[in-house]
Amino acid sequence: xxxxxxxxxxxxxxxxxxxxxxxxxxxxxxxxxxxxxxxxxxxxxxxxxxxxxxxxxxxxxxxxxxxxxxxxxxxxxxxxxxxxxxxxxxxxxxxxxxxxxxxxxxxxxxxxxxxxxxxxxxxxxxxxxxxxxxxxxxxxxxxxxxxxxxxxxxxxxxxxxxxxxxxxxxxxxxxxxxxxxxxxxxxxxxxxxxxxxxxxxxxxxxxxxxxxxxxxxxxxxxxxxxxxxxxxxxxxxxxxxxxxxxxxxxxxxxxxxxxxxxxxxxxxxxxxxxxxxxxxxxxxxxxxxxxxxxxxxxxxxxxxxxxxxxxxxxxxxxxxxxxxxxxxxxxxxxxxxxxxxxxxxxxxxxxxxxxxxxxxxxxxxxxxxxxxxxxxxxxxxxxxxxxxxxxxxxxxxxxxxxxxxxxxxxxxxxxxxxxxxxxxxxxxxxxxxxxxxxxxxxxxxxxxxxxxxxxxxxxxxxxxxxxxxxxxxxxxxxxxxxxxxxxxxxxxxxxxxxxxxxxxxxxxxxxxxxxxxxxxxxxxxxxxxxxxxxxxxxxxxxx
Amino acid sequence: xxxxxxxxxxxxxxxxxxxxxxxxxxxxxxxxxxxxxxxxxxxxxxxxxxxxxxxxxxxxxxxxxxxxxxxxxxxxxxxxxxxxxxxxxxxxxxxxxxxxxxxxxxxxxxxxxxxxxxxxxxxxxxxxxxxxxxxxxxxxxxxxxxxxxxxxxxxxxxxxxxxxxxxxxxxxxxxxxxxxxxxxxxxxxxxxxxxxxxxxxxxxxxxxxxxxxxxxxxxxxxxx
Numbered sequence: 001x002x003x004x005x006x007x008x009x010x011x012x013x014x015x016x017x018x019x020x021x022x023x024x025x026x027x028x029x030x031x032x033x034x035x036x037x038x039x040x041x042x043x044x045x046x047x048x049x050x051x052x053x054x055x056x057x058x059x060x061x062x063x064x065x066x067x068x069x070x071x072x073x074x075x076x077x078x079x080x081x082x083x084x085x086x087x088x089x090x091x092x093x094x095x096x097x098x099x100x101x102x103x104x105x106x107x108x109x110x111x112x113x114x115x116x117x118x119x120x121x122x123x124x125x126x127x128x129x130x131x132x133x134x135x136x137x138x139x140x141x142x143x144x145x146x147x148x149x150x151x152x153x154x155x156x157x158x159x160x161x162x163x164x165x166x167x168x169x170x171x172x173x174x175x176x177x178x179x180x181x182x183x184x185x186x187x188x189x190x191x192x193x194x195x196x197x198x199x200x201x202x203x204x205x206x207x208x209x210x211x212x213x214x215x216x217x218x219x220x221x222x223x224x225x226x227x228x229x230x231x232x233x234x235x236x237x238x239x240x241x242x243x244x245x246x247x248x249x250x251x252x253x254x255x256x257x258x259x260x261x262x263x264x265x266x267x268x269x270x271x272x273x274x275x276x277x278x279x280x281x282x283x284x285x286x287x288x289x290x291x292x293x294x295x296x297x298x299x300x301x302x303x304x305x306x307x308x309x310x311x312x313x314x315x316x317x318x319x320x321x322x323x324x325x326x327x328x329x330x331x332x333x334x335x336x337x338x339x340x341x342x343x344x345x346x347x348x349x350x351x352x353x354x355x356x357x358x359x360x361x362x363x364x365x366x367x368x369x370x371x372x373x374x375x376x377x378x379x380x381x382x383x384x385x386x387x388x389x390x391x392x393x394x395x396x397x398x399x400x401x402x403x404x405x406x407x408x409x410x411x412x413x414x415x416x417x418x419x420x421x422x423x424x425x426x427x428x429x430x431x432x433x434x435x436x437x438x439x440x441x442x443x444x445x446x447x448x449x450x451x452x453x454x455x456x457x458x459x460x461x462x463x464x465x466x467x468x469x470x471x472x473x474x475x476x477x478x479x480x481x482x483x484x485x486x487x488x489x490x491x492x493x494x495x496x497x498x499x500x501x502x503x504x505x506x507x508x509x510x511x512x513x514x515x516x517x518x519x520x521x522x523x524x525x526x527x528x529x530x531x532x533x534x535x536x537x538x539x540x541x542x543x
Numbered sequence: 544x545x546x547x548x549x550x551x552x553x554x555x556x557x558x559x560x561x562x563x564x565x566x567x568x569x570x571x572x573x574x575x576x577x578x579x580x581x582x583x584x585x586x587x588x589x590x591x592x593x594x595x596x597x598x599x600x601x602x603x604x605x606x607x608x609x610x611x612x613x614x615x616x617x618x619x620x621x622x623x624x625x626x627x628x629x630x631x632x633x634x635x636x637x638x639x640x641x642x643x644x645x646x647x648x649x650x651x652x653x654x655x656x657x658x659x660x661x662x663x664x665x666x667x668x669x670x671x672x673x674x675x676x677x678x679x680x681x682x683x684x685x686x687x688x689x690x691x692x693x694x695x696x697x698x699x700x701x702x703x704x705x706x707x708x709x710x711x712x713x714x715x716x717x718x719x720x721x722x723x724x725x726x727x728x729x730x731x732x733x734x735x736x737x738x739x740x741x742x743x744x745x746x747x748x749x750x751x752x753x754x755x756x757x758x759x760x761x762x763x764x765x766x767x
Contacts, residue, residue: 310635314657315565321660322573329576340569347565392610 007237016245023238030231037227041220043124048213050117056206060199062109066102067195070188073098074162078181081169088169095162106155110148128216147198154191158184289471293484297417300387301358307386308354312347319344357383361410373403373412373442373449380416381440384424391428393436395420396511403442403449405525407497412523415489415501416440416453419521422485423455426519430457437510444527448499451523456516459505468503499525549577549664551675555600556580557667560590560616561633562608566658573660578667587616594620599628601670603663606634606641614644621648629670633658697728698736705746705756715746715754 014022077094080086086094116122165180319340326332357379377397381388388395405412420438427436433456441452460468467473469490474483493501501523508518557578561567562585571583582597584590587608593599602620604613613632620626632645635656645653652666691699704726705715717725719733737754740746744760 307635310656311563311566314635315563315569317657318566318569318573318660322569325573325576325660331576343565343569389607389609394610 016242019238019242019245023235023242026231026234026238030227030234034224034227034231037220037224040124040128041217041224043121044128044216044220045213047117047121047125048209048216050121052206052209052213054112054115054117056202056209058112059109060202062105062112063195063199063202066105066109067192067199069098069102069105070158070191070195073101074158075185075188078165078185082178082181088172092166092169095166099159099162102155103159106151128220144198144201147194147201151191151194151198154187154194158187158191161187286471289484290488293488296485297414297421300421301361301383304383304386305354305358309351312351315347316344319347361413368407369409370404370406371409373405373451374399376405376409376412377416377440377442377451380413380420383413384417384420387421387424388438391424391436393424393427393438395438395440397440397442399442403444405449405497405527407525408492411492411496415492415523416451418485418489419453422521423453423457423519426457427455435512437512437516439508439510447527449525449527451525453521453523454506454508454510454518456508456510456518459517459519460503462505465503465505469501493523493525497525499523549668552577552664552667552671553579554678555667555671555674556598557582558590558593558597558599558602558604559583560587560602560604560608560613561585562605570658570660570663574663577664587611587619590616591619594624594626594628600674601667602628602630603667604630604632606632606645614641614648614650617648617650629674631663631666631670697726697732700726701728701733701736709756713756713758714749715756716752718752 073094077086077091077098081088081091161180161184165177165184168176168180322340323332323337326336361383374397377399381395381397420440423438427433427438430436435456437456439452439454441450441454443450464473464475469486470483471487472483473487490501493499501521503519503521506518506520507515508520509515510518555578557574557580559567559571559574559581561570561583564585567583567585571581575581582593582599584593590602590604594602602617604616606613613634617630617632620628620630629651630648631652631654632641632650633654633656634641642653651670654663654666687699701722704722708717709715719730719737722728722733723730737746741748745757747755747757749755
């Protein structure tokens with residue numbers, strides 16, 4: 001296992017792609033080796049088979065035939081000659097033929113024994129023999145050669161004796177024939193014995209060859225099994241490491257994901273608290289912003305109050321001085337005093353009313369109630385009258401019938417003041433323009449009340465129209481605009497009146513001969529929205 | 544109220560342009576005690592109508608009128624109609640813009656609202672003073688002419704010569720003979736007059752050919 005671990009460790013260091021390459025290499029080389037070995041084995045077996053056939057089986061056949069010819073043709077013919085059952089010419093022919101056949105067969109035998117099997121099977125066998133563990137079989141060639149020599153000489157002596165016999169046979173010398181025939185028959189018998197023993201030798205060799213063959217087969221089988229096993233082992237090894245690699249990768253990823261998830265969860269938690277904090281901050285900011293806006297409009301209102309007070313104050317002063325001057329002129333009589341006191345009371349009552357208006361505007365009662373649109377618009381106009389007169393702006397109100405609305409009265413005044421103030425601001429920059437006009441049109445359909453505020457200040461640039469209701473968006477100089485007037489107006493209209501406020505550029509005559517480029521703000525208030533005061537008070541206090 | 548003599552105002556007519564009804568009414572009721580006639584108007588159109596038909600001595604106008612401007616009215620009067628009338632403007636503003644316009648229009652005075660009636664009367668007096676003095680001079684001249692018609696005209700000629708030739712220190716640097724040459728009178732007449740004046744302390748001889756004319760010794764004439 002130590003080696004295994006070592007290899008494993010080595011493999012661990014290899015890159016994943018290299019591991020797969022190694023695996024593929026092992027599989028390919030293994031397959032090739034197995035294939036090669038199988039071919040070699042097959043060729044080696046083929047060689048063995050060929051050898052067995054050519055060197056042992058075929059020679060046996062040849063030898064058997066030679067033996068048969070000697071026993072049947074020659075010996076039998078010699079017997080017939082002895083018994084004189086055959087004519088001498090026939091006998092000569094038969095023996096001659098037999099001699100030729102045997103000579104030929106013998107040549108064949110020697111040829112097949114001595115010729116080696118060449119080509120691929122031979123090399124395969126030779127190559128495979130290198131791996132054979134068992135020692136090579138002892139050659140029995142010397143014994144075999146001895147017998148072959150003996151057969152050779154015996155065949156030659158039989159030939160010569162037969163030739164001699166044939167000569168005698170031609171001359172028909174019967175008395176000389178018998179000893180030669182006997183001698184030939186003897187020789188033929190011994191030759192047969194030799195042949196038989198040669199056959200036996202070949203048979204025995206076949207058996208040993210079979211043994212070798214078996215061993216060869218076994219060896220190659222074992223080698224194949226070994227090789228397959230080896231390859232299987234390596235493949236498993238590499239696969240195992242690859243799987244290990246995957247496992248590690250999986251574990252690593254899982255750990256990674258886990259840690260990242262934890263981080264994310266942590267981040268999420270902190271984000272939640274941060275969002276909470278930011279929301280609170282922005283709430284605070286909004287509150288401050290609304291306070292600022294209130295202060296800004298308070299400043300503007302203060303200017304209005306100052307103006308609205310200045311005129312009656314001047315009159316009052318004049319009345320007071322008139323007492324002195326009349327007294328000095330001796331014209332201070334009862335009717336004069338009565339009329340002047342009445343005037344002064346009226347004037348101071350007006351001043352008091354003005355003050356009350358502003359006071360109620362800035363200390364709004366926080367309940368919704370039904371009120372008349374006309375009253376509200378008129379109040380907004382009154383409150384901004386001084387500014388409009390100063391800029392010489394002509395404001396006109398068009399309204400067919402008085403309309404009722406349910407909601408916060410002061411908020412609608414505030415919104416209208418904002419719109420009028422914006423129109424005034426833009427118109428005041430157009431000093432060269434002819435007539436500066438603001439027109440307020442109030443109308444209704446079955447469900448909604450529309451209040452349009454139109455000014456001929458030239459319209460709003462189209463690229464900033466979508467932004468005009470955004471908080472802190474202002475085109476005015478920083479010291480003039482806070483950028484929250486319209487934002488606040490939108491909040492009031494949408495949240496408290498459940499209406500809409502929109503803005504677009506139009507062309508309108510405004511009652512004159514020319515068309516003007518105008519900006520129109522439209523407040524839409526739904527009529528039938530019956531709302532309770534619940535839940536609205538908190539929002540209301542913000543403004 | 545005693546510094547200036549507001550009774551002098553009683554001879555003049557005033558056009559008062561003010562768009563605010565209350566103030567117009569009360570100011571008018573105060574002013575009408577002092578002046579001959581006051582024409583209170585609320586709009587420029589009315590004011591123009593008055594100026595064309597009536598004899599007006601001074602205009603008092605508010606600068607800030609509803610949808611119009613008092614200075615515009617004055618511009619029409621002074622430039623377009625070419626009428627030279629002293630004018631006073633009143634306004635709630637202290638804007639330099641208005642002030643500059645007002646100077647260009649040769650507005651005679653400028654009152655910040657709320658109007659102090661004494662200040663207004665003083666201003667009226669100041670503005671009208673040249674007119675008053677002009678009248679006074681005319682009157683005096685007429686008196687002298689009348690006197691010379693009923694008394695010795697030679698004596699009047701000598702007095703006229705003396706007053707005319709006084710230097711900055713009220714000194715007369717002439718001898719009798721020189722006076723006789725210039726005025727064509729007899730010596731006894733000159734001597735008699737100089738003696739008369741010397742007795743009353745009006746013409747004192749300081750040295751030869753040098754006489755001091757003492758205004759304070761002149762008898763105060765009764766007002767007409």
